[in-house]
Amino acid sequence: MSIERRKERIDRPIKAVTDDIFCLSSIREIAYLVIPRMLPVLGLLLLAFFVPQYWRKVMVITFVMGMMALSWDFMASCGLTSLGQALFFALGAYSAGAMNHYFGLPIYLSIPLGTIIGAIISTACIYPTLGLRGIYFSVVTLIIPLMLMRIVETTGIFGGTEGITGLSPFPGIIVTMAVSMIALWLTFFGLRRLIDSDYGHIFVALKDNDRAVEASGLSIRWFKVQAIFIGSGVCCFSGAFMTHYYMSIGMSAFAIDLSIFPIAASVVGGMGTLAGPLLGAIILGPLSEALRAFGSYRVVIYAALLGTFIVTLPEGLFPYLARKYQQIERWVEAPGGISED
Amino acid sequence: MFLSVLVYGFINSVILVMVALGFSITFGISRVANFSHGGFYVLGGIFTWYGLIKMDLPYFLSAILSILIIGALGALMYRVVLVRLKGLELSEVIATLSLGIVILELLRGLGVFGYEFRNPVFIDGSVDILGVGVGIQRIIIVCAGALLLILLHFFVHHTKMGLAFRGVAQQEHTALSVGINPNLVSMLSLAMGSIMCALSAVLILPLGVISVDEGYDILIKALAVCIIGGLESTIGVLVAAFIIGYIEALTSMYISSSLTSVVPLACMLVILLIRPSGIFGKSKEIEERV
Numbered sequence: 178m179s180i181e182r183r184k185e186r187i188d189r190p191i192k193a194v195t196d197d198i199f200c201l202s203s204i205r206e207i208a209y210l211v212i213p214r215m216l217p218v219l220g221l222l223l224l225a226f227f228v229p230q231y232w233r234k235v236m237v238i239t240f241v242m243g244m245m246a247l248s249w250d251f252m253a254s255c256g257l258t259s260l261g262q263a264l265f266f267a268l269g270a271y272s273a274g275a276m277n278h279y280f281g282l283p284i285y286l287s288i289p290l291g292t293i294i295g296a297i298i299s300t301a302c303i304y305p306t307l308g309l310r311g312i313y314f315s316v317v318t319l320i321i322p323l324m325l326m327r328i329v330e331t332t333g334i335f336g337g338t339e340g341i342t343g344l345s346p347f348p349g350i351i352v353t354m355a356v357s358m359i360a361l362w363l364t365f366f367g368l369r370r371l372i373d374s375d376y377g378h379i380f381v382a383l384k385d386n387d388r389a390v391e392a393s394g395l396s397i398r399w400f401k402v403q404a405i406f407i408g409s410g411v412c413c414f415s416g417a418f419m420t421h422y423y424m425s426i427g428m429s430a431f432a433i434d435l436s437i438f439p440i441a442a443s444v445v446g447g448m449g450t451l452a453g454p455l456l457g458a459i460i461l462g463p464l465s466e467a468l469r470a471f472g473s474y475r476v477v478i479y480a481a482l483l484g485t486f487i488v489t490l491p492e493g494l495f496p497y498l499a500r501k502y503q504q505i506e507r508w509v510e511a512p513g514g515i516s517e518d
Numbered sequence: 519m520f521l522s523v524l525v526y527g528f529i530n531s532v533i534l535v536m537v538a539l540g541f542s543i544t545f546g547i548s549r550v551a552n553f554s555h556g557g558f559y560v561l562g563g564i565f566t567w568y569g570l571i572k573m574d575l576p577y578f579l580s581a582i583l584s585i586l587i588i589g590a591l592g593a594l595m596y597r598v599v600l601v602r603l604k605g606l607e608l609s610e611v612i613a614t615l616s617l618g619i620v621i622l623e624l625l626r627g628l629g630v631f632g633y634e635f636r637n638p639v640f641i642d643g644s645v646d647i648l649g650v651g652v653g654i655q656r657i658i659i660v661c662a663g664a665l666l667l668i669l670l671h672f673f674v675h676h677t678k679m680g681l682a683f684r685g686v687a688q689q690e691h692t693a694l695s696v697g698i699n700p701n702l703v704s705m706l707s708l709a710m711g712s713i714m715c716a717l718s719a720v721l722i723l724p725l726g727v728i729s730v731d732e733g734y735d736i737l738i739k740a741l742a743v744c745i746i747g748g749l750e751s752t753i754g755v756l757v758a759a760f761i762i763g764y765i766e767a768l769t770s771m772y773i774s775s776s777l778t779s780v781v782p783l784a785c786m787l788v789i790l791l792i793r794p795s796g797i798f799g800k801s802k803e804i805e806e807r808v
Contacts, residue, residue: 258608258611260611260615305787305788305790305791306787306790308790308791308794309790309794311607311608312551312607312608312611313745313749313794315608315611316551316611316741316744316745316749317741317745317786317790319553319615319741320737320738320741320742320783320786321783323734323737323738324738324742324779324782324783325783327735327738327779328779328780328783330779331776331777331778331779332776332777332779332780333776433619433734437615437616437619440612444612471627472627473623473626473627474623474624474627476619476623477619477620477623477624477627479619480615480616480617480619480620480623481616481620483612483616484599484612484613484616484617484620487603487609487612487613487616488599488602488603488609488613491606491609
């Protein structure tokens, strides 16, 4: 009879020290905490200097997509699982485009204004659906952008199928990169801090137990409105940024691939961790660029990847990596056998 | 003028009923929101087209075959993918949505576009109803829709299988304890939903061209109808389809045909504001509403 074994996971001593004792006593402990946080920031910064021009553009797109993934993950952590992130992207894009095209505002005004106005319109669009939760909310958010796309197509508002072209461009690739990179890190660290604050705990509670929020005398709807405003604001910024980057805006902003990308990035990276979606976007962004030659099959590959990950590795890559970093795994004998529970 | 709104609104509504019924049945029984509905719809049309045009099968045979294939695909999707995700609603949604997108975008990549891709109507010609000329295909759709509803009612309320379906829909655990296998029933409900989806594709697609965007359109329409009617209620689907169908017909006749696309969205948002669970949503306000 063979001895049954089980896998045991124990936190590394250094993790216990850095977690609980707020006095870091050695370079090694500081490095343990700082390196995982600084490595991506510095790595991307260095990469931006050394890659050729073409791949800089890819990096910009990746950063923007990373922001969308972060915003999706933030909203999902608040229990608002949207399947239509493209709605927010497109509203931000159209607001900024309209500001620039119809009112002639310069780029440094049209992007912030587009972001805020887009977020307000998005929140207003989503407001009727806030009475729903879980899957019902997802269903509604999936179809709103697709319907708006049909409306733009058939009624011809905002340039209809042609879109609006000839918007003001960014001054140069350096500015574009700097803006997108700073915005990405601000979003990432800002949202992380927000989720960890007392205020952010209310958002997380919306997902975990919304009755508890109501029982605490807080209005669920009002906090959902705030969560939508923050989450959609990030996406609207992405949209506003991308319109000026491409110097045009069209119906494709509502397209389903923009809704799928943030979900795919979050699922691949690991939902609910914020760092996961970022990792996912950094993997999927260049991948999608490399697959550009495949045209419409690109979306197929995303969607297939998404389906595969959700079935086979639902926790995602980031929690897996974090576990390896923080814990020791070893096989130990289980004399009593492994219980089935 | 008014009569034509009456007739075409009716036909439009029946089309919406047929499109939404498959989604609503699946969701009502197994709680799986089958977002690959649009993909199955277009795939059903394409299989029929392929059998008819490329393989020279008789129309009837090719239609039946494609309906059966789509039904099997639905069952397979449950067996292979969804059974592993049971209870994880969000994962189910993402999995079915991604499958639907894979199907649709794959078809787009394979070049499904243009007038070449169209199924012929069953019987050519038209008849006058209330002084309005109506193609025979549309009359067939209406008859088939009515027949389908009657069959469905009979199946759900007067057969043992239907009883099992209702049992699982009400409470899985209790159903399990009286010897109904919920996994089997859920699989069959997915197959049934997919079969209805393919059937509606076979009937409705001859009115136009088979295109990938049609798949997304169908998904939108089915979801809008189901949300307005209440996601699991068949009566709700019927009522919501007639509301949207007639409002669309009225808009296109009296205001502007380009505004018809606004109708479902506007209806949906208004209904959601007033009654979040839909017109006939069973009073689950405490569960759904916040």
